[in-house]
Amino acid sequence: MNKVIELRSRPVGEPTLSDFNFEETEKPTASDGEILLKTEYVSVDPYLRGRMSDADSYVEPFELDKPISSAIVAKVVSSKNKRFDEGDYITAELDWKEYQLSDGKNVRKIDPNAAPLSANLGILGMTGITAYIGLTEIGQLKEGETLVVSGAAGAVGSVVGQIGKIKGCHVVGIAGSDEKIELLKSKFGFDEGINYKKTEAMGEAIAQASPDGVDVYFDNVAGRISDGVYQNMADFGRIVNCGAIALYNATEMPTGPRVEPMLIKKRVSMQGFIVGDHQDKFTEAVKQLGKWLGEGQLEYSETVVEGFENIPQAFLDLFEGKNKGKMIVKV
Amino acid sequence: MNKVIELRSRPVGEPTLSDFNFEETEKPTASDGEILLKTEYVSVDPYLRGRMSDADSYVEPFELDKPISSAIVAKVVSSKNKRFDEGDYITAELDWKEYQLSDGKNVRKIDPNAAPLSANLGILGMTGITAYIGLTEIGQLKEGETLVVSGAAGAVGSVVGQIGKIKGCHVVGIAGSDEKIELLKSKFGFDEGINYKKTEAMGEAIAQASPDGVDVYFDNVAGRISDGVYQNMADFGRIVNCGAIALYNATEMPTGPRVEPMLIKKRVSMQGFIVGDHQDKFTEAVKQLGKWLGEGQLEYSETVVEGFENIPQAFLDLFEGKNKGKMIVKV
Structure with a gap:
């Protein structure tokens, strides 16, 4: 059967x-x-x-x-x-x-x-491709910038952070247990990790971990975690809206701080992103990911x-x- | 003295x-x-x-x-x-x-x-330049698209709408009195006008005025007016965050519906915009605005x-x- x-x-x-x-x-x-x-x-x-x-x-x-x-x-x-x-x-x-x-x-x-x-x-499938295209095409990550990743211990997030390190960035990961934070640092090479379950004041924690402000925020979660990151965006920062798992099960329209004043003050962009729209970049992405994997640069x-x-x-x-x-x- | x-x-x-x-x-x-x-x-x-x-x-x-x-x-x-x-x-x-x-x-x-x-x-100063650069550089407005403008009877908004018409777009303006709405249509050539003070259900009103969805939203106000527009964004729509006058006098952090699920679902971008960052385009902008003004295309x-x-x-x-x-x- x-x-x-x-x-x-x-x-x-x-x-x-x-x-x-x-x-x-x-x-x-x-x-x-x-x-x-x-x-x-x-x-x-x-x-x-x-x-x-x-x-x-x-x-x-x-x-x-x-x-x-x-x-x-x-x-x-x-x-x-x-x-x-x-x-x-x-x-x-x-x-x-x-x-x-x-x-x-x-x-x-x-x-x-x-x-x-x-x-x-x-890593060689949709999750790796999502990390690669989101960070390079949408986030336009540049060497030396500060990258914050939510859902950092997840499939996409852990690749995002590693690509950030390959590109010479200061990388901060947000995840939901001390064990995951330890993994981010020891296995994936993140510079900083924040356990959001133990952190009431997300804004302050992000500020401490990102002293120069956040140039690229790769967001897999939305909700109160993202509110804390939004408070710390650098001028001309870019928010890659890849996922919103904190909101997916909401039965009523979730509300939160309005983002427009921050977007204007800091000239920040938010860009909703679905990997399937970027099929023309898949070959490049898989090739680059496979190369890094083969070189031992990606865990x-x-x-x-x-x-x-x-x-x-x-x-x-x-x-x-x-x-x-x-x-x-x-x- | x-x-x-x-x-x-x-x-x-x-x-x-x-x-x-x-x-x-x-x-x-x-x-x-x-x-x-x-x-x-x-x-x-x-x-x-x-x-x-x-x-x-x-x-x-x-x-x-x-x-x-x-x-x-x-x-x-x-x-x-x-x-x-x-x-x-x-x-x-x-x-x-x-x-x-x-x-x-x-x-x-x-x-x-x-x-x-x-x-x-x-029109030949910062307001005209703001309209021109916001719409062309940030909004990337294309012929035949649907453009919605808030604060449409204002200094920037009225120029934004007219440039939209020059570019062959369907243009919807939002303003706060019947007199202003009349002005938008008779003087500035907008296709549709919505008096937000008389409109409880902004989302429905925008939907009715923008049957194909909103490709570019040039926002001068934020707040509940924008909430209604956000519900009606077309796939790959662009939101130009130029102003947020509805929030400027707030003494507490204003809250509203979270935007991330919409941004992802529709692959929409929001981009905070300050005209002073785009000085390299000022000469082009004033030249083009002066030309349109001379040709009688701009009121x-x-x-x-x-x-x-x-x-x-x-x-x-x-x-x-x-x-x-x-x-x-x-x-």
Whole structure:
């Protein structure tokens, strides 16, 4: 039999396990032009929360009682498509199914010997690409500047900080436990770390860690953490709005300090950013990330949860900050 | 005698007349290299409110018991400087004094026959330049797009809207009276006008006036008016944060809906903007504005208050929206 995970109900506020259906179907067979794929690694990401709502968004919402999909690494178990051989590994946006068919469109072959398979969902996948393009294209980070990263121990954040160090910047990370802060400094080379759960006055903590002001703020969280950073932007600073996980489960419009006076006074920009808009830069990004990885300049962390049936729980754990680095489910 | 207006106290919240000193001093005499200037027209602008506070800002705060300064058109009444002759007209940032000396630095001669003298404080001065650079450099306005302007009947706003029409855009103006809305449409050629004082549901009104979404929002006000526009941004929209008059008199940190989820979802940018950072574009701006003015493509409004002693009241009236177009005091 073939296990499938579907969206059962649209979450109101924080998602729960009851928002998911666990189904079983027949294992399919490849027809001409198709490949049969066996799911090996599944990426769970905060942005999926947005697709569970039917609010107007930049991606289609998931349909109720249909499989959820995300970035997946899969093995080709049988092929009737000339581009693929049995035993190939690929990555693509695929359904949360143990086995599924594909016509090969938007499927990218990966080299299982270049890096661990799961890296293709992280540092050499969308998360690494997001960090690279967000920091270079949107943030326009320059040597010697001060870079602050929220969600710093997360998949994107930890790469952002390391690229900052490669570029010779003063890098400050914000995360939610002393263990994560220790990891930022010892493993990823951040200069400073702030545990926001132990910090009431975020503004003062950021000021202390960023004495010259913040030139680039790479934001994965929004909310009160960002309020503290906004108070410390340098003139002509750039805010890369990559994520807002602190707000994703809000059931009412979240409010906070208005940003306009700060933006004008400091001539700061905020720029909402979705990596999919920058496909023309993907090749450059993967090439550069692979080079740095090969040179030993980039470290990465994964939290790997085992078992297909644990995909929804792994997704829920993202909102509790239980992951260090990329959250991945090994099937 | 020579009348002078000084800052008496730093306003808390809305400024009042009691924040100003009215003094009299001796009329000065020009020494070698100096010119004696007689003030003819004085520009009063919302940004002066910021300089009355001693909070950290992009310009020096005014000093207590010292004259306030702003953009002024003056006549050279005597000259001991080779660059200037008696009878010349000039514009510069000068003190609120009837007569004052200058060494000629940062003083620009103007042609009294090219346009009315007061236009050099408005459409051919900083307000016109602000509109031009904000819309073209920061807003990157393109033909056929939808442009929304707040403070649309104000000095900057009315020029912004007209440039939008010259560039073939759908232009929506927001202002605070039916009379102003009528003016936007009949005199300045705006396509749509919204009287925010009569509109509870700003978001719905903007949606109705901007059926394709808002590509560029040129914001002079912030606050609840902007909240309504933000709900209607088009994908890849650009917000030019030029002013925030609705917040300038706030005594506590004003709060409102958080913008980050919208910025990300729509990939919108917000960019704080101060015209003084773009001096390299001033010549281009004045040239283009002068050309459009000469071709009859640009109209402008002034509210001219008479009398040197009425400068402070004219400034206070800005916060009540009593001006239509540029607020100017004729001495």
